[in-house]
Amino acid sequence: MSIDHDQVAKIAELARLKLEPSQMDQYAENLSSILDLADQLQAADTDGIEPLANPLDAEQRLRADKVTETNQREHLQKNAPSTEAGLFLVPKVIE
């Protein structure tokens, strides 16, 4: 599977990653060789095989729907780049 510049740009957009134009060749080459590796999967006969998501086939454990967390807003917002009045600030989204 060969990946070209346009495809790299499309994937980077999906993943919200800004790439430098000078790196595009390297990424195209690397991603192509990784997908070539992934294509080896196609040789396996997996007819009728159930996909395995959890290695122990374990069910998600549920808990009672009760509030157990205390409010730690100030403590947790100490790592935020920008806050005001307890809110996270981001660039303007709606004009």
Add this chain to the structure above:
Amino acid sequence: MHNKTLAELADGLKSGEFSSVELTTHYLDRIKSLDSQTNAFISVTEEQALSQAAEADKTRAAGDATALTGIPIAHKDIFCTEGVKTSCGSKMLDNFIAPYESTVTEKCNNSGLIMLGKTNMDEFAMGSTNESSFYGPTKNPWDNTKIPGGSSGGSAAAVAARLAPIATGTDTGGSIRQPASMCGITGLKPTYGRVSRWGMIAFASSLDQAGPMAQTAEDAAMLMNSIAGLDHKDSTSIDTPVDDYTANLNNGLEGLRVGLPKEYFAEGLDDSVKTVIESAIKEMEKQGAILKEISLATTSLSIPAYYVIAPAEASANLSRFDGVRFGHRCEDPKDLTDMYTRTRGEGFGDEVKRRIMVGAYALSAGYYDAYYKKAQQVRRLIKNDFIKAFDEVDVIAGPTAPTTAFGLGSIKNDPVAMYLEDIFTLSVNLAGLPAITVPAGFANGMPTGLQLIGNYFQESKLLNIGHKYQQVTDWHKKTPEQFA
């Protein structure tokens, strides 16, 4: 003092030969004078360590000490430690002070262990060389022109250089075992779900597992007694009884059925590593183990399956790094999309970006069935192979890595070459099994490890075999000259 095992240090503390403050100071001094040669630590928490040590000495004086009270430990910088920088080896989290404590480190604290600092690692645990760290690569204590392995390379180097008596690591595709093998220490990757993932920064959630990195199997067992067990804060943590991991260390190996997968001794395995592993297996045979050739035919498929599943899960997990709530944010974003893309473009290194993109691609419309679903089907085939093997044998033995540590920078910009190095470790994570590596000798002048893979929840058996092997060999006692 620094060549003592955990069990010996515990005796020294108990008998009053030295205090925890003296012991902790000794290790902090070693880190100060020697870590520039390995770059094993990202942060050293001297003040906190000395105050924890003083507290441990008080606990002991009051008669409340447990087996680990007062012993120093280093934690991989992937575990959140409250009030301490937790970087995950990334520029993205260079400014992140964890607001809470991970379950693993909390359990260590509760056992009276003293945190010396946080160890270097591949960025977000993605790598097998430690070269993707934002803080520069860790260097192998046995030869500082070589990699220590990865991603828990800082923890492996810290223990090998005796800058810490024991350390924590995490293993998603071999990240405890491969660096342990390359640095000449013991490392245990427990069964998936045996140790809580809560507060451990997520890479691939269905594969990630924390475990001990130590000088000996006995030391690893002592730490397992502290960190294993059900945690309601991790919904994938398992509710099965926890063994006393030190209780069965001395069981005999008579009649133990050891499987040798022919795929683990095939082309690609370095000849001198092969010789070392074969002689390690002979030692087990001398102790009464019965050897049997087996086949794990899906071994080669573990590489493509892992390098689809792990990046897919990573692309989802790492979407949380958006510059809004924590971590790096770019300067002067002009709108929200600009903020997301520049923040992530600047904050993540090349290997992390590659994996996010591979994951995003494998999960995207039109490719999901061909890559992600197919990889998960192959994952079940891999698990089935092991289940079949464990009908015939009690444990599987082979090399941990196909080569010894190679030169820093030697496979830069060739991710696939690095991925192929993980051939003997990936299947274990895909199947969720436990595995241990123990130092088995030297090949090409560098240490290499024997890997033992057990059935689900057979950590005690693996530690038992490792311990018995270490009773008749002294590879685990070797230290690099400049750190002796």
